[in-house]
Amino acid sequence: SSDNDTPALTDGFHLVIDALKLNGIDTIYGLPGIPITDLTRLAQAEGLRVISFRHEQNAGNAAAAAGFLTQKPGICLTVSAPGFLNGLTALANATVNCFPMILISGSSEREIVDLQQGDYEEMDQLNAAKPFCKAAYRVLHAQDIGIGVARAIRTALSGRPGGVYLDLPAKLFSQTMEAQAGQRSLVKVVDPAPRQLPAPDTVQRALELLKGAKRPLILLGKGAAYAQADVEIRNLVERSGIPYLPMSMAKGLLPDTHAQSASAARSYVLAEADVVMLVGARLNWLLSHGKGKTWGAPKRFIQIDISPTEIDSNVPIEAPLIGDIGSCVSALLAGIGPGWTKPSAEWTGAIAQRKDKNLSKMAETLSQDPSPMNFHSALGAIREMVKARPDIMVVNEGANTLDFARSIVDMYEPRKRLDCGTWGIMGIGMGFAVAAAVTTGKPVIAIEGDSAFGFSGMEVETICRYNLPVCIVVFNNNGVYKGTDVNLAKGTDPAPTVFVKGARYDLLMEAFGGKGVTAATPQELSHAMQEAIASGRPTLINALIDETAGTESGRITNLNPQKAATKA
């Protein structure tokens, strides 16, 4: 505001908002409080969509999922100290999963924090964040806000995407400066995720290895989904004729029903392949570190990755291909011409044989209709739902609920499945569901173990408040993994892994005006999902699952430390 001779002023609040808007940010996921409440109000007033949560971890998970889905950094905004710490888990998880997000937290005054004089929510947040993210920046002066936001955006998006922390002390927001100078201080980031082309000789080396392979395999990781190089990746698989395996969040890059999908013969192809090309997939615990009985004889690996230091992380890589996935895959495609020799019918035939056997076993299992429902029969209903509506966003967490859904619920389009990812973290469900609904406008089905749902379940109020088209299916088997554990000391307390029997999760959703349903059969589950998708109304389906079904830790029981002989 200004009269004739005094120049118009701007302030820290508006410079942060203008910097975000200048860089195409349209949504903030957060939780208001000192010192950022007015920032949330002003951001909304200036046209940003502000989605406010009940716990900062869920806001952070939403920001991370938004980053994965849009290739723009998701923004999570929290208060200082405890709010910042609640967001830090999501920032760390984003960094581990290579999702671009920026955690912006208000913070206490430097001079008080550095003298440890006991400020309100005093904490050295900048240094607390550094070990868990790609980079952490602090802005002390209004004229530096533009460059600070620009640095955070570029760091989150460039190279291997990940989490960035941006520390904004309370006093920054009320600082003023001339409005024109303020606008000039803002920075629109140019090309934040520059293409990185692979060296031609590295492309040749990879092609030679593929040409010489007798039993080649392509492994697609979630990096391949994030890259949004969908046509190139589909062409690479189809023109090379090489069978492929999608990791869980790469499902849908090609339809899971694709003739070259080897998912239903996963163990066979991992053990028998001779040359394996990793595309945006890392050889971590999810791939048994590239060695051991899962992999059988040592493999010859080609690895496409944006980060050169990922190479040789677990096993020697014979043909590293460093660059962004779109550029690398395009370069390979240029070398796969009409003269390309597709893999032998012996290899593809052997895979097809095992695939058909496993798929008919699954069909047999899914044709059963046990009472009470088990994981398979409930997931069979969801499988049919997604087949009918491939545009639906799927969120998935739990143990058995996660592991079985990964193979039973086929995906048909890229970036339609969000799950526990690299860490196998519980609690991403509602944050991811909110982001999936907000960023895509599509219906969301959240397939939730009952324990997993409990981590973020309070956000059903958030989902109702914004009237988001989210249908939550809680696999209610009365406990963590199962519902049948007993107290070893025969005491009156329940075992640590069981929940209240007959829990009514559906009433949680009704408490906030959403629709709650109990489903005891796959038919009831299907009907309730169809109603939810048709209405677009927040819905929670309490799916009653046999409490004896399932195994501890789903498929990763091997990670449980071996118990010493238990006392008689």
Ligand SMILES: Cc1ncc(Cn2c(C)c(CCOP(=O)(O)OP(=O)(O)O)sc2=O)c(N)n1
């Ligand atoms: C943050 C966090 N806490 C705890 C765990 C340990 N954990 C936990 C607590 C799981 C929940 C399994 O119970 P559920 O009811 O969600 O799933 P199922 O009933 O489908 O087995 S799966 C798993 O690895 C985790 N991965 N992440």
